[in-house]
Amino acid sequence: MSTALVGLLYGGATLGTMFLGMPIAFALGAVAVLFMVGFMPAASLDTVTQNVYEEMASITLLSIPLFILKGAAIGKSRAGQDLYSALHAWMHKIPGGLGIANVFACALFAAMAGSSPATCSAIGSAGIPEMRKRGYSGAFAAGLIAAGGTLGILLPPSITMILYAVAAEQSLGRLFLAGLGPGLLLVTLFAGYAMVRFRQEYAAAKKAYAETGAPSALLHEDNLTLRDRFAALPRVLPFVVLLTGVMVALYGGYATPSETAGLGGVLALALIALIYGVWTPKDLSPILTSTIRESTMLMMIIGMSLLYSYVMSYLHISQAAAQAIVALNLSKWLLLATILVLVVVLGFFLPPVSIILMTAPIILPPLKAAGFDLIWFGVVMTIVMEMGLIHPPVGLNIFVIKNIAPDIPLKDVIWGTVPFVLLMLLAVILLCLFPQIATGFPDLVMGKGR
Secondary structure, eight states: OOHHHHHHHHHHHHHHHHHTTOOHHHHHHHHHHHHHHHHSOGGGGGGHHHHHHHHHOOTTTTHHHHHHHHHHHHHTTTHHHHHHHHHHHHHTTSTTHHHHHHHHHHHHHHHHHOOHHHHHHHHHHHHHHHHHHTTOOHHHHHHHHHHHHGGGGTSSSOHHHHHHHHHHTOOHHHHHHHHHHHHHHHHHHHHHHHHHHHHHHHHHHHHHHHHHOOOOGGGOOOOOOHHHHHHTSTTTHHHHHHHHHHHHHHHTTSSOHHHHHHHHHHHHHHHHHHHHOOOSHHHHHHHHHHHHHHHHHHHHHHHHHHHHHHHHHHTTHHHHHHHHHHHTTOOHHHHHHHHHHHHHHHTTTSOHHHHHHHHHHHHHHHHHHTTOOHHHHHHHHHHHHHHHHSSTTTOHHHHHHHHHOTTSOHHHHHHHHHHHHHHHHHHHHHHHHOTHHHHHHHHHHHOSOO
């Protein structure tokens, strides 16, 4: 049987098992084992556990459950709501300041938690009701939080970037640094849109009031004093110090990513114990349970995805697919556009973790041969996968928002995310035109890449 036919069967079997509703980890593992039985020596089955263990026995992957613990400690406490309240207190005078405060809260929380759904849940549970109470439309409020949550897989410590660093065999520290510039770019774009959209809704509310006398909460101003602003800081500053300390430890060369993750997890637990009194077994149980559940699910997907990639490589599917892409003789930028469209399509069905681990053996060799910086591409790919978190049919963040705000129609949530998908597309175009947005900071801190 030809490699092309085996590859088609492999891909078809994978899609078939997923459409049957089988969990992603088990679907990938089942297809891999099935093709090992059918197309590989019988002795290969004896090495399944060994292959999975060897692929997962990475010191870099060790940081994932530790970063998840850090994020759960912050996400399960009132840290997210307090962070949002403090930012709102300082930005409420700016047009659209409440929306901008939510964007910055999402960015800061994402940098502490490293998880998009956790960011959506923690900031959205406080931010959406506050925006609705002050007259923001449901679509605008939902779209803003859903998009802000996507920063969780771009700003360090991003679990998605950890997996990309492993799959692409690239420096994790350099990749984390490369995410900072594009992350700030997206924060700026989102905040700018929040200001413009607020002005539009404010003008519409003012016009309606003048014509019909219909009142709107948008026309009311918050009267927060300077004392109120400073009163909001004490509970937030320790977590900002934690974030800063973790970054300094990592980028200053004082600790490895795994050591930094462990330090961040322990300090996060210590902070919520001191600030919120979360220290008893009953209080810690939801945090530890969430950490174990999410870590187990993620590590299972990683292990099965790596087994899936191993079988793909053994059967020469990935190599043949990469050679076929090269044989098309596409121009450099057309090759990139084709691969990014593939990532977008896969984002309709798969989470970022699976997309990275399944496609890396196929798409990275042609990109490297075309002269693309794989660190830069990792950032671009991450932004494209972020788009998958806020567009249907999967759109994980959309359903997180729907769970937080069930009164907002799903149609409004989806339409509310569309402008942010377009802003992410603009960010990708800017990164293509000015790659230094991603590569400049790591080159400055760590020297020119290889």
